[in-house]
Amino acid sequence: MTTKKVDTLSLDSDVPLPVDRRGQAERLPADVKSTIESMSIGQSFQIDANEDNATRRVGAIRAMIQRCVNRRYSPTQFFYNFSVRVQKDPETEAVTGVRVWRLDDSDTSSE
Numbered sequence: 001m002t003t004k005k006v007d008t009l010s011l012d013s014d015v016p017l018p019v020d021r022r023g024q025a026e027r028l029p030a031d032v033k034s035t036i037e038s039m040s041i042g043q044s045f046q047i048d049a050n051e052d053n054a055t056r057r058v059g060a061i062r063a064m065i066q067r068c069v070n071r072r073y074s075p076t077q078f079f080y081n082f083s084v085r086v087q088k089d090p091e092t093e094a095v096t097g098v099r100v101w102r103l104d105d106s107d108t109s110s111e
Contacts, residue, residue, distance in 0.1 A: 025060070026053065026056040026057055026059070026060040028047065028057070028060055028061065028064065029047060032047070032061070032064055033064060033068060036064065036065055036068050036082070036100070037068055037074065039100075039102040040102060041102055041103065041104055041105070042101075042102065043101070043102050044099055044100060044101040044102070045099070045100055046087060046097040046098065046099045046100075047061070047097055047098050047099075047100075048096070048097050049086070049087075049095055049096070049097045049098045050095055051094070051095050054086045054095045054097075054098060055086075057098045058084050058085075058086060058098055061084050061098060061100055062084055065082050065084070065100075077105075079105050079106045080102065080105055080106075081102070081103040081104065081105060081106050082100060082101065082102055082103065083100070083101045083103055084098060084099075084100050085098070085099055085101075086098055087099045
């Protein structure tokens with residue numbers, strides 16, 4: 001006679017979900033998209049941030065840039081280059097904001 005061992009998972013009820021930031025979008029100012037699309041080479045802008053939200057703001061801005069670049073008929077072309085950096089106070093090293101720069105284009109076909 002053979003016996004089968006059946007592995008089953010036990011179901012738990014009333015286990016609280018861990019508290020974290022997953023699924024909570026970082027709110028950016030409403031005009032960030034239009035600002036990114038209208039930037040010229042050498043221009044920059046800063047968004048206020050602090051130690052708690054600077055990393056999330058950098059990620060949200062980078063995602064916004066990619067959405068602008070990848071959008072059909074966008075004035076922001078795929079060869080545009082941007083740099084997104086956390087800005088700190090030089091004396092206290094405290095985070096003061098996130099700055100976005102428009103860099104030289106990577107398209108060399110126009111040369």
